[in-house]
Amino acid sequence: xxxxxxxxxxxxxxxxxxxxxxxxxxxxxxxxxxxxxxxxxxxxxxxxxxxxxxxxxxxxxxxxxxxxxxxxxxxxxxxxxxxxxxxxxxxxxxxxxxxxxxxxxxxxxxxxxxxxxxxxxxxxxxxxxxxxxxxxxxxxxxxxxxxxxxxxxxxxxxxxxxxxxxxxxxxxxxxxxxxxxxxxxxxxxxxxxxxxxxxxxxxxxxxxxxxxxxxxxxxxxxxxxxxxxxxxxxxxxxxxxxxxxxxxxxxxxxxxxxxxxxxxxxxxxxxxxxxxxxxxxxxxxxxxxxxxxxxxxxxxxxxxxxxxxxxxxxxxxxxxxxxxxxxxxxxxxxxxxxxxxxxxxxxxxxxxxxxxxxxxxxxxxxxxxxxxxxxxxxxxxxxxxxxxxxxxxxxxxxxxxxxxxxxxx
Numbered sequence: 001x002x003x004x005x006x007x008x009x010x011x012x013x014x015x016x017x018x019x020x021x022x023x024x025x026x027x028x029x030x031x032x033x034x035x036x037x038x039x040x041x042x043x044x045x046x047x048x049x050x051x052x053x054x055x056x057x058x059x060x061x062x063x064x065x066x067x068x069x070x071x072x073x074x075x076x077x078x079x080x081x082x083x084x085x086x087x088x089x090x091x092x093x094x095x096x097x098x099x100x101x102x103x104x105x106x107x108x109x110x111x112x113x114x115x116x117x118x119x120x121x122x123x124x125x126x127x128x129x130x131x132x133x134x135x136x137x138x139x140x141x142x143x144x145x146x147x148x149x150x151x152x153x154x155x156x157x158x159x160x161x162x163x164x165x166x167x168x169x170x171x172x173x174x175x176x177x178x179x180x181x182x183x184x185x186x187x188x189x190x191x192x193x194x195x196x197x198x199x200x201x202x203x204x205x206x207x208x209x210x211x212x213x214x215x216x217x218x219x220x221x222x223x224x225x226x227x228x229x230x231x232x233x234x235x236x237x238x239x240x241x242x243x244x245x246x247x248x249x250x251x252x253x254x255x256x257x258x259x260x261x262x263x264x265x266x267x268x269x270x271x272x273x274x275x276x277x278x279x280x281x282x283x284x285x286x287x288x289x290x291x292x293x294x295x296x297x298x299x300x301x302x303x304x305x306x307x308x309x310x311x312x313x314x315x316x317x318x319x320x321x322x323x324x325x326x327x328x329x330x331x332x333x334x335x336x337x338x339x340x341x342x343x344x345x346x347x348x349x350x351x352x353x354x355x356x357x358x359x360x361x362x363x364x365x366x367x368x369x370x371x372x373x374x375x376x377x378x379x380x381x382x383x384x385x386x387x388x389x390x391x392x393x394x395x396x397x398x399x400x401x402x403x404x405x406x407x408x409x
Contacts, residue, residue, distance in 0.1 A: 027084070029397040031396055031397075031400070033322075033326070034392075037322060037323055038389055041316070041320075041373075041374040041375065042076065042382075045375040046069050047282070048303065048375060049064055050062075050068075051303065052303040053295070055290055056295075056296065064377060068377055071378075074383065075383055075385060079386045082391060082393070083390050083394045083397060085394065089338055089342075098142065101142050102176045105135050108126060108135035109139065109184060110183055111126060112124050112126050113186055124136060124184075124189050131379070133380055134380040136180075136189060136192040137380045137383075138383075138387070139184070139196070141349070141388045143177055143199055144342060144349060145342060147203045147345070148341035149338055151203055151204065151337075151341055152207070152341055181193055184196060189369070191369055194356065195356060202345065202348040203345045206345075264293055265363055267287050267291045268287075268292060268299055268363075271287040271299075271305060272306065272310075272361075274287070277309050278311060280309075283307065285306045286306070287303070296376070297371055298360070300375055301313060301372050320351075323347075324351055327344075327347035327350075327392060330399055331344050331347070333399065334399050339399065343396075346392050353370060353371075357376075358372070
């Protein structure tokens with residue numbers, strides 16, 4: 001017994017001694033271009049949050065600056081810690097961990113739905129003292145990992161999958177994600193639910209699907225875009241959807257005829273118009289002075305457009321375009337289907353979140369309350385992106401290490 005304890009103690013000491021060397025070896029495969037891009041975007045985000053928060057009633061610009069800086073530093077730290085971990089993505093332990101996290105987040109979403117306070121007409125937050133957690137932000141990355149794992153193992157055949165669900169052979173693959181999406185929609189957080197469904201669709205299509213199935217999905221999406229606006233008056237009379245959500249949809253169709261419901265979008269138009277191509281200059285926004293609600297979160301890109309102009313927005317979109325491009329390139333290079341689908345999912349997550357947020361700012365899609373990645377104020381959002389990019393960096397590090405080993409051979 002004592003000999004066993006001595007061996008375990010020796011192994012522990014040896015592991016502790018070897019940890020710095022392993023971490024140093026691991027960081028050789030860190031993609032510095034992506035890291036610098038992310039840190040640059042975070043610095044810009046902290047700057048814009050400080051500027052956009054100068055007239056907030058809920059706090060001073062300095063308090064928002066300090067919080068956003070702390071959140072940004074912690075998110076980078078979390079990202080680098082996840083990158084440095086020796087994760088075997090094909091192991092059963094990781095599979096069980098992903099399953100456990102997904103089910104745990106289902107429980108958090110249920111708690112937020114039932115016991116969470118109503119914020120801006122919807123639930124979705126869990127408050128622990130001065131801290132607030134938004135479970136759906138973490139559920140998004142858990143969904144990506146879950147379906148990347150499942151679709152990498154099983155060929156995607158819509159007919160067989162539906163048959164399997166009827167026979168309860170596939171229910172475990174879709175039950176936990178489906179419950180989470182349902183809870184998100186019931187809060188109601190339609191922006192979050194839309195992003196979750198779109199992520200599943202992207203991973204599904206990336207794993208291989210027949211052209212006919214793809215055309216059906218595109219047809220359904222186009223039909224929804226045409227039919228939904230026509231159903232607004234009917235749904236409003238029946239009282240099937242909360243009135244404020246219908247007003248958001250009506251303000252999307254014509255913000256000038258919906259009174260206060262169109263106030264946010266109209267002031268976003270004014271901000272972008274004031275900024276023009278070159279902007280009014282950092283700190284010189286007019287619309288943040290009480291005209292545009294939530295200028296440091298959902299509509300921060302309107303303030304970016306007003307102060308830094310269209311050129312500033314284009315620069316941010318270019319930086320994110322490079323991030324997405326790198327993710328896709330690494331995904332295409334690898335033969336590991338799980339890593340490929342995860343990187344595709346993360347690239348899609350970045351792109352979809354940007355489209356939904358920026359689409360709401362310019363009136364291309366209804367306002368949904370979705371934040372802009374790395375730029376908007378929010379601890380849950382930044383932490384979730386830190387985890388997301390940490391997973392991406394870890395997988396990219398695995399690919400670069402394997403490539404380096406092949407070159408040595």
